[in-house]
Amino acid sequence: MSLRPSREGWVDGLLEAARRDSRVVLIDADISRSVGSSRFRDEFPSRWVNVGISEQDMLAEAAGMALAGLVPFVESYAVFAAGRAWEHVRTSVCHMRLPVKIGGAHAGLSAGPDGATHQALEDIEIMRVLPGMTVLVPADAGQAEAAALSALETSGPCYVRFGRNPVPEIFPRGCRLGPGGADVMEEGGDVLIVSSGACLQACLDAHARRRREGIAAAVVNVWSIKPFPAELVRSLAAEAGCAIAVCDHQCAGGLFGALAEALVQGCPVPALPVCVNDSFGTSGEPEDLFALHGLGADSIVESAREAMKRAGRSH
Amino acid sequence: MQDSRSGCLDPAEMARRVRLDILEMIAAAGSGHPGGSFSAVEILVELFFNRMRIDPSDPERDDRDRFVLSKGHACPALYSVMARRGYFDPSELVTLRKTGSRLQGHPDRLRLPCLDSSSGSLGQGFGVAAGLARGLSMLGLDSRVYCLLGDGELQEGCVWEAAACAAHAGLSNLTAIVDCNGIQLDGRVEDIQSVEPLALRWQSFGWHAVPADGHSFRSLGSAFDEAESSGVPSVVLARTVKGRGVSFMENTCAWHGGCPGADQLAEARREILEGGR
Numbered sequence: 001m002s003l004r005p006s007r008e009g010w011v012d013g014l015l016e017a018a019r020r021d022s023r024v025v026l027i028d029a030d031i032s033r034s035v036g037s038s039r040f041r042d043e044f045p046s047r048w049v050n051v052g053i054s055e056q057d058m059l060a061e062a063a064g065m066a067l068a069g070l071v072p073f074v075e076s077y078a079v080f081a082a083g084r085a086w087e088h089v090r091t092s093v094c095h096m097r098l099p100v101k102i103g104g105a106h107a108g109l110s111a112g113p114d115g116a117t118h119q120a121l122e123d124i125e126i127m128r129v130l131p132g133m134t135v136l137v138p139a140d141a142g143q144a145e146a147a148a149l150s151a152l153e154t155s156g157p158c159y160v161r162f163g164r165n166p167v168p169e170i171f172p173r174g175c176r177l178g179p180g181g182a183d184v185m186e187e188g189g190d191v192l193i194v195s196s197g198a199c200l201q202a203c204l205d206a207h208a209r210r211r212r213e214g215i216a217a218a219v220v221n222v223w224s225i226k227p228f229p230a231e232l233v234r235s236l237a238a239e240a241g242c243a244i245a246v247c248d249h250q251c252a253g254g255l256f257g258a259l260a261e262a263l264v265q266g267c268p269v270p271a272l273p274v275c276v277n278d279s280f281g282t283s284g285e286p287e288d289l290f291a292l293h294g295l296g297a298d299s300i301v302e303s304a305r306e307a308m309k310r311a312g313r314s315h
Numbered sequence: 316m317q318d319s320r321s322g323c324l325d326p327a328e329m330a331r332r333v334r335l336d337i338l339e340m341i342a343a344a345g346s347g348h349p350g351g352s353f354s355a356v357e358i359l360v361e362l363f364f365n366r367m368r369i370d371p372s373d374p375e376r377d378d379r380d381r382f383v384l385s386k387g388h389a390c391p392a393l394y395s396v397m398a399r400r401g402y403f404d405p406s407e408l409v410t411l412r413k414t415g416s417r418l419q420g421h422p423d424r425l426r427l428p429c430l431d432s433s434s435g436s437l438g439q440g441f442g443v444a445a446g447l448a449r450g451l452s453m454l455g456l457d458s459r460v461y462c463l464l465g466d467g468e469l470q471e472g473c474v475w476e477a478a479a480c481a482a483h484a485g486l487s488n489l490t491a492i493v494d495c496n497g498i499q500l501d502g503r504v505e506d507i508q509s510v511e512p513l514a515l516r517w518q519s520f521g522w523h524a525v526p527a528d529g530h531s532f533r534s535l536g537s538a539f540d541e542a543e544s545s546g547v548p549s550v551v552l553a554r555t556v557k558g559r560g561v562s563f564m565e566n567t568c569a570w571h572g573g574c575p576g577a578d579q580l581a582e583a584r585r586e587i588l589e590g591g592r
Contacts (some may be wrong), residue, residue, distance in 0.1 A: 057442050057476035064446020091436045
């Protein structure tokens with residue numbers, strides 16, 4: 001399977017969004033070469049702004065540019081776009097329901113060797129709590145491209161989380177995000193594996209391993225954390241009787257939080273997190289860090305087994 | 316579009332009217348920020364009646380000038396000036412801060428669409444104003460953006476991020492005004508965290524700084540004339556008196572926020588009515 005960084009798909013999507021809508025502009029905070037959006041600068045030089053290393057100003061200015069009638073896309077590393085500039089996102093963007101589209105790059109453990117300062121493990125939580133904010137977490141480059149275009153079609157603020165390192169290309173280039181916020185990748189009635197973002201391939205690997213053990217795991221890729229595909233997830237969980245949530249993000253408030261909120265409101269089956277457990281990251285290659293934080297296929301299989309046990313479905 | 320400079324009435328009389336409005340609004344609300352509202356009155360009257368290219372009968376038109384009240388807590392003054400300018404009925408002013416009111420405790424554009432921006436989290440409004448100026452310029456509009464900040468607000472780091480960006484981008488359509496009343500919630504600005512040397516700070520960031528007497532229409536008018544012909548982002552440093560117009564509220568942090576009691580209200584009314592004559 002070929003590998004490609006999701007950030008490349010994001011930039012493909014940015015370019016297509018700008019071609020489709022003349023109101024689209026891009027604001028960078030000195031990471032355009034890192035994300036790869038210098039391609040945008042080359043094609044649309046008059047619609048590209050670099051505000052330097054000042055993420056708070058980037059978000060406030062984006063709000064002002066939206067008030068002027070533009071549709072600003074902004075991007076920085078997720079830890080800064082969502083974290084450092086959070087109150088600007090909250091008060092200047094979300095409170096006025098402005099169409100500012102935020103790209104959170106190098107999210108999760110994909111920032112790898114850069115270490116804890118640059119690994120956003122809290123961004124999903126702090127973005128999804130904001131009223132009116134849409135939160136998209138594409139699984140690969142194809143979905144990242146589609147997410148950028150989906151952000152353009154969203155009327156209000158939107159946050160798109162994507163990683164740095166190459167990940168398996170699961171969805172084709174030029175794909176669109178389907179309706180409903182999620183893709184059912186595999187069906188199965190024994191355990192539901194819910195994935196968001198870069199962990200999808202590990203979930204599919206775990207599914208294959210469990211199938212060899214005679215266990216049918218459903219795998220759903222949730223690309224929209226907000227709005228959350230609660231009905232779909234509840235119906236899959238009801239059939240499976242238990243669920244696990246897999247995401248390189250803190251347990252608290254991220255995919256696991258969204259899943260738990262959905263389940264307790266209509267399908268209270270046992271659910272376990274396969275997420276980062278209340279700790280900061282460290283330097284290392286992303287694949288090593290995924291294993292270190294228990295996010296590999298082995299851990300997913302183990303957690304699926306434990307969830308089934310709690311549901312009284314042990315194999 | 317109607318030019319604000321035409322059809323001007325007696326600005327001193329308008330300032331007195333606005334101060335009375337502010338007093339009655341805060342009294343009816345039971346809370347608010349009288350000190351920083353009173354210090355900003357002449358600045359706002361000058362902008363909305365004598366300076367900005369605006370049309371209250373068509374508040375959303377593209378080529379209007381924009382105004383952002385970055386020191387959003389002074390919104391009683393802004394609401395009064397906009398009502399007296401014709402944006403909405405002044406009878407609405409006494410709903411300030413009440414449940415269901417369009418006149419929120421800090422400006423809310425979704426509820427009151429004639430506002431050019433919501434504001435109130437100090438420092439953010441200035442960045443929004445810079446983005447507005449940049450965006451209008453990118454769209455080829457010749458509108459000017461005015462943004463009123465407090466001097467205490469300049470302690471926010473994001474103000475200087477925006478100042479640097481605006482200067483680097485050469486946003487000559489952006490005019491900041493600093494309401495230099497010298498007092499913030501906890502005390503005197505110079506005691507808590509000095510923002511001096513003020514003009515030098517702005518100049519070193521690439522801005523054209525113009526001093527003004529913030530209670531003199533003549534001084535403000537010539538300062539804006541100079542600022543807007545500078546060809547770079549410009550700031551009017553308007554020296555003001557916190558609580559201006561009510562002697563017991565002047566130059567004290569005690570009236571940064573608060574509501575006068577019945578006796579104080581009567582005294583304040585009397586002083587405002589007598590003060591401007």
